[in-house]
Amino acid sequence: MPITISQKVRKLRPSASIAAKQKVDELRAQGVEILDFCLGEPDFDTPDHIIAAAYQSMRSGDTHYTGSQGTPALRQAIADKLKRDNDISVPASQIVVANGAKQLIFDIFSATLDAGDEVIIPAPYWVSYPDIVSLNGGEPKIVACGPETGFKLTPDMLEAAITSKTRWLIINSPSNPTGAVYSRAEWMALIGVLKKHPQVAVMTDEIYEHIAFEGVKNLSPMALEPAIADRCVIVNGMSKAYAMTGWRIGYAVCPPELVKAVVKLLGQSTTCACSFSQSAATAALNADQACVDEMVAIYGKRRTAIVNGLNAIPGIRCTAPDAAFYVFPDIRALLNSKTADGKLIATDLDLVSYLLEEAHVALMDGTSYGLPGFLRLSFAASEAVIAAGTDAISKAVAKLQPADTLSTNEAAQ
Numbered sequence: 001m002p003i004t005i006s007q008k009v010r011k012l013r014p015s016a017s018i019a020a021k022q023k024v025d026e027l028r029a030q031g032v033e034i035l036d037f038c039l040g041e042p043d044f045d046t047p048d049h050i051i052a053a054a055y056q057s058m059r060s061g062d063t064h065y066t067g068s069q070g071t072p073a074l075r076q077a078i079a080d081k082l083k084r085d086n087d088i089s090v091p092a093s094q095i096v097v098a099n100g101a102k103q104l105i106f107d108i109f110s111a112t113l114d115a116g117d118e119v120i121i122p123a124p125y126w127v128s129y130p131d132i133v134s135l136n137g138g139e140p141k142i143v144a145c146g147p148e149t150g151f152k153l154t155p156d157m158l159e160a161a162i163t164s165k166t167r168w169l170i171i172n173s174p175s176n177p178t179g180a181v182y183s184r185a186e187w188m189a190l191i192g193v194l195k196k197h198p199q200v201a202v203m204t205d206e207i208y209e210h211i212a213f214e215g216v217k218n219l220s221p222m223a224l225e226p227a228i229a230d231r232c233v234i235v236n237g238m239s240k241a242y243a244m245t246g247w248r249i250g251y252a253v254c255p256p257e258l259v260k261a262v263v264k265l266l267g268q269s270t271t272c273a274c275s276f277s278q279s280a281a282t283a284a285l286n287a288d289q290a291c292v293d294e295m296v297a298i299y300g301k302r303r304t305a306i307v308n309g310l311n312a313i314p315g316i317r318c319t320a321p322d323a324a325f326y327v328f329p330d331i332r333a334l335l336n337s338k339t340a341d342g343k344l345i346a347t348d349l350d351l352v353s354y355l356l357e358e359a360h361v362a363l364m365d366g367t368s369y370g371l372p373g374f375l376r377l378s379f380a381a382s383e384a385v386i387a388a389g390t391d392a393i394s395k396a397v398a399k400l401q402p403a404d405t406l407s408t409n410e411a412a413q
């Protein structure tokens with residue numbers, strides 16, 4: 001009898017961004033030069049002082065298991081950061097460290113969801129949320145938030161989505177894929193609804209917190225409204241701000257009971273996050289933050305380049321994101337056009353395939369993020385790649401026969 005795969009894993013969709021990366025790697029292995037805009041991680045190397053701290057930590061013997069909750073030094077550095085950046089005072093005992101924000105999102109849902117519990121997920125969403133919820137027995141309740149609301153959930157949409165089974169609202173601000181950030185007024189309006197529904201907790205995924213432009217500041221409901229602070233959870237990590245994706249350090253701020261439950265899960269699964277990655281993260285948080293500002297300044301220039309480059313292409317509309325390193329252009333005007341060899345571009349997925357084949361440009365489809373008709377491009381790529389990529393997209397799009405010409409021609413026949 002061969003080994004059989006469980007129903008729950010059979011139902012699980014592979015991560016769309018990881019699948020896209022595999023496709024790019026395969027094409028590159030065949031010698032095709034690809035302009036890659038799929039990257040969900042900084043293209044910078046980890047700053048030297050952080051690497052030096054890891055090395056020193058290894059040399060001094062930090063090569064053993066740590067406590068499952070994370071080292072006291074790292075949790076204190078996170079508590080200090082929360083005070084400094086977010087105006088949140090929590091003891092280190094309410095902080096839990098794991099192998100990335102993704103593991104914490106997974107473990108928090110695992111620790112709190114029972115079969116049929118609903119989690120409200122505004123779309124477009126980070127690709128992993130619905131699958132993490134389903135895998136843990138929950139029901140993702142997707143609420144489409146289009147460009148009309150700046151890709152954000154409004155109080156009316158939230159009110160309409162809440163049922164007696166709702167356990168969580170998860171908000172990713174700044175957002176992957178749109179870069180949208182909820183303002184104080186927008187948060188307060190959502191908090192007004194949450195106050196009426198005490199069974200609903202709110203998880204904020206703030207992993208892109210520091211990558212923000214033109215003075216935009218990340219705000220956490222935990223800091224904004226003490227009345228709901230005990231049902232707020234913050235998930236954050238080192239991956240994006242410090243270019244530390246491979247070090248796998250994320251953290252969460254949780255109420256004490258939830259900390260205990262997550263630590264129990266960690267103790268029975270991965271034991272702890274890597275010891276010297278934790279030392280490196282401690283050094284990163286306690287050091288001068290100039291390295292973050294330097295990277296953000298570079299992302300800022302790329303943001304201008306990619307937004308201008310895309311907006312110069314007829315049929316593509318791109319708003320400048322407030323934060324993160326993604327743009328989410330509207331390509332609905334290009335749908336129903338045809339390629340030079342007569343293939344119909346019916347969906348954003350078709351356009352993604354066409355651009356990969358024709359322009360050798362890799363990007364993500366909006367459908368994977370829960371909002372068809374859009375594309376996601378990461379600008380964690382050099383300005384040279386952005387210039388070459390937008391030029392290649394422009395040339396490929398110029399070859400499409402537009403939908404309106406098609407209907408006029410077809411009507412004439």
Ligand SMILES: Cc1ncc(COP(=O)(O)O)c(C=O)c1O
Nearest residue numbers: 040100101102126176237239250
């Ligand atoms: C919105 C969002 N949350 C969480 C993560 C995962 O972060 P980590 O590397 O800390 O697991 C990502 C990574 O792409 C992300 O985009």
